[in-house]
Amino acid sequence: MSRVIVVGAGIVGLAVAYELTKRGDVPIVLEKESSEARHQTGRNSGVIHSGLYYKPGSLKAAMAVKGAESIRAFAEEHGIDVEICGKLVVAVEQSEVPELEKLYERGLANGVPCRMISAEEAREFEPHVSCVAALRVESTGIIDYKGVCRKLVELIRAGGGQVIFGAEVRSIVSDDNGVTVDCRSASYEADYLANCAGLYSDRIASAAGLTPEARIIPFRGEYFELRPEAHHLVKGLIYPVPDARFPFLGVHLTKMVEGGVHAGPNAVFAFAREGYGWTKINVKELLLSASWPGLWILGAKFIGPALNETRRSLSRSLFAKSLQRLVPAVRKEDLVPTHAGVRAQAMLRDGSMVDDFLFQRAPRQIHVLNAPSPAATAALEIAKDVVEELDSFK
Known part of the structure; x- marks a missing residue:
């Protein structure tokens, strides 16, 4: 049984902590805010993404497709509001149809249930839509991500973990014996650290002595x-x-x-x-x-x-x-x-935006440096990968 400090109580950090409890470890979630899901998680559009848009073979593609299933199952198991309503991607002009067809091919490559439909068929789903063609995606849904996070906090604590609010990280020291994290009000010691700080992930990595690969x-x-x-x-x-x-x-x-x-x-x-x-x-x-x-x-x-x-x-x-x-x-x-x-x-320094989930590793540490959309959809799947990385340190 290991103690693991998880920085950040957005959906990714909480999912990591929950996965740790399921494996018998003890997570300590440190969050600078007074409650969970205060930033990206609590301010997104509430969509369960299907995996349609992402490069085949990428982490985003694989984890979004699996995540659409696992986050739905989690919500249904715990009585959290969720609805798989499907969506339309619409080509408003004929010039957009080739790109729509490319998107359709990408969806098929990623295993996304989708089909090209006519404008008339699109209006059967959305009577007021304007388009010349559309892509129907059946697995897209909507969910209460804040509700998911509240339940994760409850399950983490019930599983023996801690979720500590008002704990802003100031410094991180790692050695052969473990990791020490200093916050404004207290210090915490653990065997390992997972940085899931979202907007501040690069700064937490810097506080741990790393040079982040991206800003x-x-x-x-x-x-x-x-x-x-x-x-x-x-x-x-x-x-x-x-x-x-x-x-x-x-x-x-x-x-x-x-x-x-x-x-x-x-x-x-x-x-x-x-x-x-x-x-x-x-x-x-x-x-x-x-x-x-x-x-x-x-x-x-x-x-x-x-x-x-x-x-x-x-x-x-x-x-x-x-x-x-x-x-x-x-x-x-x-x-x-x-x-x-x-x-x-x-x-990255060359102006390119990191297109996939990005993880950076150090002794006893893993840093989730890039987890934008569809990270909320894929949170339970990201958590499995992060925890497997932490297991490799043992």
């Missing part, structure tokens, strides 16, 4: 809700054909498991890792991002799309126009601002 660059995604009077316009999930150059899927319409419809997110550079609005600025974190050469290389390469995202962020009318491509009946007046999220995007 976390924060991108804010802003959402609107549709007014109740407009809920009938969306029955499930409606996505555009994504731009293959970017890791973001474009604004989409998503039925929520608790009711209502969310619209978004866009993707704009955030001035803080918890920069949920334009006025939230953390100078130290902004300088960390600005000093990373990869950000400037990326910005120069995609200045046009970046400016378009910024304009859409500042204009509800432009945001509405993006949605009207998918569902013309959506009006600017139907959009009500709601929460924003920040994506922890790992970026």
Whole structure:
């Protein structure tokens, strides 16, 4: 039986801790916030992703497909709200059909249940959608990820583990005997460490004496809700054909498991890792991002799309126009601002965004440096890999 410190109480950290308890180990989850799932997990769109978009053979592809099954089973077992409603990816113009067909082939390669359908068939699922063709994905669903995390905390504690809130990590020391983590209020000792700190994963790795392979660059995604009077316009999930150059899927319409419809997110550079609005600025974190050469290389390469995202962020009318491509009946007046999220995007020095889950290892430590979407969907599967890595240290 080993003691393992897990940094971060988002869904990935909690899933790792839960997997440890199932194997007879004792996890100690350290979370700087006052409760679980306060950042990426608690601010995402609540979608169970199918594995459609990811490069065949990648960790994302394999874990998303398995994760869609395991997270659904977990929710059903524990009475957490979940619904497998399927989704449409729609080609609004004929020029988008080739990319849609490529997406279909990728889905088949990944083992995703999907099929190409006509515009008429698409409107049987979504009567108000505008398209010339669509891809129907049956395994996509919606779920209460906060509810999943609350249950994981309960199960971890019931299994003999600890979940400690208000525990902000300051330093990490590792030697032949184990790992010591100093927080503001106390120190904790364990045999091993798993860094699942999301937005701060690279900084935790640095605190442990590593040189992170990538730097976390924060991108804010802003959402609107549709007014109740407009809920009938969306029955499930409606996505555009994504731009293959970017890791973001474009604004989409998503039925929520608790009711209502969310619209978004866009993707704009955030001035803080918890920069949920334009006025939230953390100078130290902004300088960390600005000093990373990869950000400037990326910005120069995609200045046009970046400016378009910024304009859409500042204009509800432009945001509405993006949605009207998918569902013309959506009006600017139907959009009500709601929460924003920040994506922890790992970026290399050459400006390339890390496209897959990224793990960095050190003696007695594993660091999850990149776990963006579909990490929530795949959390239980990521946890198995992380715990197997920790087992290899024994």
